[in-house]
Amino acid sequence: MVLIRQKTVQLSLALLASMVLLAPAQSNAQRLSRAVQNILDQAQGIEARFAQASDAEQQEAALTDMEKLIAECSNVRGCQVQSLTPVYRRMLQPKGQAEGVQANDDALDEGDEDEDPINFTGQSVPDSASADALLDERNKRFVQMVQFNPAVQEGIRRWLTDMRPALMESYVNYQYLRPHMAPAFQRAGLPEALLFGIMAKESNGKVHVSSRAGASGPLQFMPATGRRFGLGPDGTGFDTRFDARMSAEAAAAYLLERYAQLNGNIELSLAAYNGGEGRALRIYNQSGGRSFWDISVYNQFPGETRDYVPMVIAAAWLYLHPSEYGLRFPRTWGAxxxxxxxLKRATSINELTICLGNARGSNGYQRALRNLNPRYRINDPLPEGTTLTVTNTIASLYNRYCVTGKRAETTRQLMMSSVNGALVHGSTTPVGEVRVSELTPTAPSQAAPQRVSAPAASTAPARNRTQQRQQRTRTHRVARGETLNAIARRYQCSVQQLASANNIRAPRYAIQPGQTLRLTGCKK
Known part of the structure; x- marks a missing residue:
């Protein structure tokens, strides 16, 4: 009986102690939950304030408050930043899209929002995230078919050393172009990694690249080969070799044709892509179908092709196996x-580049805009109502920063600025300087004699006739890199006036270095 009482007393004491210890823990948990709930309540209030905002400044203030709240949440124990990201994404969506976002937040990948204010999670892409997804059957066959020999390993070394910046640039550009290019290779049963390798070696993913030999576009088609596969001038002044989707379709068709001729040999097909299909087929037939790496075959190709084949395979290999080499490709938010x-107002790709800004660790969106809209050059005037292909991220940034507000006005001012605005005509005093005589009082007797000028009216007719004569005969010789838009701003006239006076066709307004333009209707 005594033993039972002792155990009962011990159990009671233990229970009492546990209750004493549990009480502060419960109190702390309650305080934490209240702090988290307070943050969630503030988020709802900020979103409501954003929805009711009457102008861009009020929306900007609400977004700033939301960004501060997200930063606060990351420092509060138990507060999940992921619970705030749907609200922030809805606030960043263009009008007309936000209604459908709340019901489908999971459809948006992290990074579709503007990364400029804050890194939501602090997480980076896992090393092997892309490798597992990319190793589908097509890419597995590619890995099995190519020879991972010392020549390819040397190519990997080059991509990871002095050519690493080019590899990174190629990856970023390809992520923006991937939705337009990869489907062609997928339909053809070709490995996507091969598409990336060819593009990285040919152009680094810049769709407007042209070689001295005449090859053009992201996959560098020569004019004659391009015509065979449906590429070339389309009658509007645009060469479809610069179109990423069409060039990928042509490249897939070309490689399938080479595979059929060369018994599915990837190395020889790549040699044909670079060094000419006729040469590759002749060497293949004469060698009795030997491998590209057979010295009797290898030595018959020019040095450029001998370098090209392993470099393409090396880039493709790195695209599939980045983690094996400590390679971390850049994040491309929503690409x-x-x-x-x-467009809600007239602009240009250069102007959009400024107002869109850039995410951390990126060079902005100029290259993406050019690649996705290959018909336009960076300074081509884009009228109001023009439709541009972009990404969700760029669309959100455009509506937030490029239509109205302080950044939009600052960008406009920058686009209108030129060195001519800093020059002073008809004065010997540089801008911002003051003569000493203007600061020091002088006695009447010491004052410099004033020059008496003839009445202005007597010289006005002659001056007007001279100006009229100059306006009739003034011309401008186009320098390398100049655009019609820049020349119009320089001489203070409209692009349409210059185009009409010089028979230049819209919308590209193409001009050539050395071309002489009549400055009809220009003020300067």
Missing amino acids: GRVSQIQ
Whole structure:
């Protein structure tokens, strides 16, 4: 009986002690939950304030408050930043899209939002995230078919050393182009990694690249080969070799044709892509179908082709196996989510580049805009209502920063600025300087004699006749890199006036270095 009482007393004491210890823990948990709930309540209030905002400044203030709240949440124990990201994404969506976002937040990948204010999670892409997804049957066959020999390993070394910046640039550009290019290779049963390798070696993913030999576009088609596969001038002044989707379709068709001729040999097909299909087929037939790496075959190709084949395979290999080499490709926020915008005011790709800004660790969106809209050059005037292909991220940034507000006005001012605005005509005093005589009082007797000028009216007719004569005869010789838009701003006239006076066709307004333009209707 005594033993039972002792155990009962011990159990009671233990229970009492546990209750004493549990009480502070419960109190702390309650305080934490209240702090988290307070943050969630503030988020709802900020979103409501954003929805009711009457102008861009009020929206900007609400977004700033939301960004601060997200930063606060990351420092509060138990507060999940992921619970706030749907609210922030809805606030960043263009009008007309936000209604459908709340019901489908999971459809948006992290990074579709503007990364400029804050890194939401602090997480980076896992080393092997892309490798597992890319190793489908097509890419597995590619890995099995190519020879991972010392020549390819040397190519990997080059890509990872002095050519690493080019590899990174190629990857970023390809992520924006991937939705337009990869489907062609997928339909043809070709490995996507091979597409990336060819593009990285040919152009680094820059769709407007042209070689001295005449090859053009992201996959560098020569004019004659391009015509065989449906590429070339389309009658509007645009060469479809610069179109990423069409060039990928042509490249897939070309490689399938080479595979059929060369018994599915990837190395020889790549040699044909670079060194000519006729030469590759002749060497293949004469050698009795030997491998590209057979010295009797290898030595018959020019040095450029002998370098090209292993470098393409090396780039493709790195695309599939980045983690094996400690390779971390850059993040490309929302690059794969294609969208479109209809311009709400006249602009240019250069102007959009400024107002869109850039995410951390990136060089901005100029290259993406050019690649996704190959018909336009960076300074081509884009009228209001023009439709551009963009990504969800760019569409959100455009509506937030490029239509109205402080950044939009600052960008406009920058686009209108030129060195001519800093020059002073008809004065010997540089801008911002003051003569000493203007600061020091002088006695009447010491004052410099004033020059008496003839009445202005007597010289006005002659001056007007001279100006009229100059306006009739003034011309401008186009320098390398100049655009019609820049020349119009320089001489203070409209692009349409210059185009009409010089028979230049819209919308590209193409001009050539050395061309002489009549400055009809220009003020300067």
